Each structure stands twice: as C-alpha cells, then as structure tokens.
Amino acid sequence: MNGFQVVVLWSDALLALLLLACGAGIAAALRREHLRRAWRAVFANRSAMAALVVLLAYLLVAILDSFHFRPALERQAAASAAPAQYSVEVLSLLDVALARMRTTREDSYSAPFATHAFRKRMIEMPDGTQQRDYPRLQFGGAQLADPAADRGADIARRGLGGAAAGLALWAFMAGALAVFVARGRREPVRRTLGAILGGNTEVAWGAFGWMLLLVLCAGGALFALSGGYHVLGTDATGNDVLYQTFKAMRIALLIGTLATFVVLPLGIGLGLAAGYFGGWVDDLIQYVYTVISSIPYVLLIAAASLMMQLVIEQHAEVFDTAAARADARLVALCVIIGAISWTTLCRLLRAETLKLRETDYVQAARCFGVSGVRIMLRHILPNAFHIVLITLVLEFSGLVLAEAVLSYVGVGVDPTTTSFGTMINNARGELAQDPVIWWSITAAFVFMVALVLAANLFADAVREAFDPRAAALPRRRRVPRESAA
C-alpha cells in the first residue's frame, strides 16, 4: 500500500454524526436520575442485554465499513514526480480486514466449504485430454492436496482454532468486565463472578457475557475458516457470500437509522408546534400529516424514489465514483423514508403536548413570560422525550424489513450495492435451479433475522422501561424478566 486518499461519503458523515449524537444523549441521560433508572430497567432485562451484544457486533462491522478511502495506484518509476493516481474503487477498513474474502473471487457458484465448482465444465487433464468435470476452485480449499480426504480435518482444525481464539479474546474481555463490575460493586472479584453467573447482578451481565461468548467464538471460527474456504459459498459471479453479508450489515443499519435525521426535526418541531400553539397552526400541520399518511407507504416511497432515480441519473456527472453515486441514492432513500415516516412521531408528540401544555409547571413558566419556543424546548420536550426514543427504536426493525421489500420492488438501494434486499432478490432465481443454490438466501435470512430479532427484543425492553403506560398495565406475569411482551 503506497498511500491513500480518504473518501468521506455522505452516509459515513451522517453515521458519524448520529453516533456523536447518541454519545451526547447517553452523557445527558447519565446525569439525570429518572433517565438512569429507566436505562437500568433496560439493562436489567436479560433478552435486551443479549440483543445488545448482537446489535453492537453489527454496529462494529458497520463502523469499520464506514471509513472509506481510495488506494493509490502503483506509480510508474519514470513518472514518480507526477501526482499520485488513486483507484476509482472505494475501499473501507472492513474491506482491508476481510481482504482475503474480497479478493478471492471464483468464476461462478460454489457451495459452502466447497473445493470444487458447483457446475461441470470442460477442463484440461494433465495428460492433455479434455474432460467434463467439476473444476477445482481457485481459492476455496486450494491449500488441500487431497480435498476428499483432508477437508473434514482441515475444517475442524481451522474452525476449532478460530473458536479458541475467540474464546481467549472472550476470556480476556469477560475478565476485564468482571473486574470493572466488581470495582463498581466494591466487592471481591470472586463474589462478583458468582453474582454474574447466578444472574444476581443489577445489570444482566450474565446474558451479556454468554451472548458475547457466542458471538466471539462464531466470529473467530468464521474468520479462521474464511482463510481457506468460502464459508457461505460464492454467488453467480464468484463473490464470497459471507463478505457480501458483512457489507449488507452497514446498509441495513444505515437504512434503519439515517431516516432519523429527517424524522427528528420534522416530527419534534411540527408535533410540538401543533400541540402547543393549537389553532390554525395545528390545523395546518394536521392536514399535512393526514395527506402524507393517507398514501400507502410502499407506493409513496416507490413514487418518490422513482423520481429521485430520475434526478440522480440526469446528474450522473456530479459523482466521481460509482460508490459515491450508490451512496447518494442510499442517502436519498433514507431522506424519502424519513420525509414519509415523521407523521407517526408528530401525531404522538402532538397528543402528549396537548396534555403537557395544561400542566402547572408550563402554566407557571408562561406566567413568568417565558417564550413559547423556550417552553417547548425546556419544559415540554424533556417530558415527552421517551415518546421520541420509543418511536425511533420501534421503527428501526420495520425499516430494515422494508429495505428488503423496496429493493425487491426496484426502488430500494442501488442495484450495485449489496444489501439484504438485493441478496434476496438475486436468490430468487437461484432457488429455481437444480440442484438448488440455497446458500445466498440462507445467509441473508440468518443475518437479517438475527439483526431484526435483536432490534425487536431491545425495542421491547426500551418501550417497557420508558413508557409509563406500559408499566401501569395490570399484567400479572409470573415470568418476569425475560418475557418479551
């Protein structure tokens, strides 16, 4: 590698901004006792903590995949004085970490852990004759001298080795965590370990630890195995499916979160204004959100993104790389989704503001002559903020699922972007083939369900902890903590 040029895509910048905002939000929540108590209730929930591990793992992949750069091309010796030329291909840190998966391209389909291609082809035998047979893969299992005999042992050795490395990493992290928790509890580490294993800690570290063990071991094994095989096979053009699934994680997370940049200002601003000012402001805002929400969701997104595609196609010269154009389409899709889905938040906030407007402290503030905007921001918004949080968290999993449908309809992400939607879309034809090509769709299925399930479980815990009404519901449950209801 001889130099590189940092590329900041729009989505990277927005994700960084979002993470900063999250950090600021956490710092603010830590200073307020009632918020701390609500978050403690979330962290005491075992399924939420297990889900958090999965979400953090996806987030880590997404963050790694969000540092983009263009590597410099090899310079000719004669022209070394010329300015460096950079590749048109945009890479990310994740691409570097998974360089083997990215670069080991086969010709076409191959099954998971395969050493031979999926289809027969004319190959040249060592004695010069031609024969129709399954050719050896260029990279998958290329290290094996006799694939039929050695493959099982090699897979077991690599898999166990990777899992052991994951286990070692886990032991180190778990130990550090135990020491950290023990310090907080001001007791010996041994007692803390007992409490964690017995599930008696205030934060459900037990569930967190076990899930971390699972994720690290699986991750370690996958990484070690991918050094010698295509763990999840390859697709029609020979690309590693596992690598594609990793790339799809970032897209899924972005789709699920970037819409907040539009939803938050519109939803909060208009919701508060409608509830607080009432009168014609309220009528107007209600009218706007009735109009938007009366159009079927998918149809409106389809119409809007058809138009957006037109605009991007007409101005293709603005983008210097294909990645930048695909990224523009992704961000535009998020903006469209946001511009359509702010109505839920707006309606909920309006209703809450109508209630809060009549409370004594708001009346008092008004008597002191505090301005309307200040009252909304200082007195109403903090007391209605749980609604914002719950709405955003609940919407995440729905958006990840929506991406798949939208990409299938042809109005989702750019076809060159690997997302769960495009993977499923491509897999449609593969299932009709004989013998069936099942690995792409299975990979998309497993990784997508894991993400959405984790998001759903975490969202449930957040809603339960923050929604005063949910807590007041008379539910007699004898299975308290892990219930997902």
Next chain:
Amino acid sequence: MIAYLLRRLLLAVPTLIGVNLLLFTLFFVISSPDDMARAQLGAKRVTPEAIERWKADRGYDKPLFWNAQAAGRARFTETIFVQKSARMFLFDFGKSDAGRDINRELSTRMWPSLALALPVFLVGLFVAITLALLLAFLRATWLDFTGVIVCVVLMSISSLFYIIAGQYLVARVWNLVPISGFATGLDAARFLALPVAVGVLAGLGSNVRWYRAIFLEEIGKDYVRTARAKGLSELAVLFRHVLKNGMIPILTGTVVVIPSLFLGSLITESFFGIPGLGTFTIEAILMQDFAIVRAMVFIGSVLYIAGLVLTDLSYTLVDPRVRLQ
C-alpha cells in the same frame, strides 16, 4: 348518521386535493416530463425530436398550469395539471405511458387481487384472534411465554422469506400446488391456497402479539373481576366478555384496511404470478410507467380514506356507547 357520513366524506375532499397536489409536485415539478421521456427512451438514442414526440403522444407537451396558446376555458383545461392530475378526481386515469387503458386494467385486475387479499384478511383475522385468545387463556405459563417468543421471531422474518420458503417447500419439494399462476372459477383455489397460507403466516406474529396485549388489558379490568366473582367459568369470561370487548380496539386497526384489499399485495402477487393490481403496480414501477404509479397512489389514498370512514362507522356497530354526531 347520514349527516355524519356526508360530513366525513366532504372532509376527505381536501385530503385528496392534498394528495393530488403532492403527486403533481413529485411527478411534474421536481422532475419534468423531459426527464421521464429520457428515462423511457433510454440514454442512447435521445434526440430532442424523440423527446418531443414522446411527450406529444402522451399529452405531456402541454404547459403545467396556464396554456397561453389556447383560448377561453381551454387555457385552464388544456394543461398538464387538469389533464393529468385533476382528472383523477373523476376516476378517469387515462392511458398509461405504454398506451394501455388504466381504467380497464383496474376493473379487470381488481378481482384476482381481491380473491387473494380477502381470504388472507379473513383467515388471518380468525387465526390471529384464536391464537391470541388461547395465549391470553394460558397467560403467565411457559406456553404463553413460548408463544410470545415465537411471535417475536415470526415478526422478525421478512415477508419475502415466507414467500420464498413457501414456494420452495410446498410447491417445489412437496409438489402440492403449482408454483405460480392463476385461473378463474373454482380452479383458482389450487393456485390461491399457498399464497393465502403464506400471507396469513406472514402477518401472524405481530397480530397475535398485539391482540394478546389487548386481551390481557381487558382481563385486568373490573368487569372481568365481577364476572369471575359471580362464578362464571374462565372460558365463559373469555368468550363472552373479554373477546367481545377486545374486539373494539381490534376492529379499529383492521377495518381500515378492508377497502385497500382491492389493491392487493405487491410482492405476494408478483411472486405467485397473480394478475392483480399488485403485479400491475410492480410492473409499472419496474418499467417506470409514471402514469400508472400516479394512478395507483391516488387510488390507494382514496381507499385508505374510505377505510377511515368505515372504521368510524364500525365503532357504532360494536360499541353502543359511541354515537356519531
């Protein structure tokens, strides 16, 4: 009642005007007919003449709001706004960009859509309510707990997977039904069985969980305690009291979709090759046929608003306390 209905319908008019204006902005202001023509004709052989011809053939060559070249009333009527947007209020959608008569397509394609969507709706509602009541009956046992977990897992699976897995297993491996296609008459049952089953299963998770929460909320109320105190059996309490009262919030959430059943389901229809409105819409989106997309969005909101009116009416039917003024 009639007066209320009339007022509700009148109130829908400004909303539809808003939808119409939004569509107009999206399709004609943000991107011009020139862009559409270029996208339709493909990038290579775009000449200004070809664009003009494309626009003239489809009536996109008029000015947006004000036709200075025409005389009299035609100054207003011979514009894109009136011809393409305002005419949708008369349910006259004109021709699609590919030259098909949209109204005719709508009236023929509506029925296959309904044949799929109506069974999915009815069977889905019945199964979801039954299961939710069962979970409410078993509340706070491990069966209930497992049921809720299963619901969350079902919810977390994209509807695409249900369709793909159903097609693969039932139609391809077990060979029970045709993979896709459609027929009229009784023969349709053979083609619709799988899509209906898939549609029901795909909606089951979230609905069962939601209905269960509704039933549990009812179970905690005082009248249920009274019913138990006077010695009613648990089943009688559930069916005679909890189910009836739980139906009120359930109806609010479901009646609203009834008119939209005509629209069909986008992905189910296109996967199973059912020639309904869902397939029609998807094809239009893929072919970038803007006239059809515009028409479908408008019809979608008309049906949704009709659903809202129906919801209000259904309140009076199930809850005698509600009176519409």
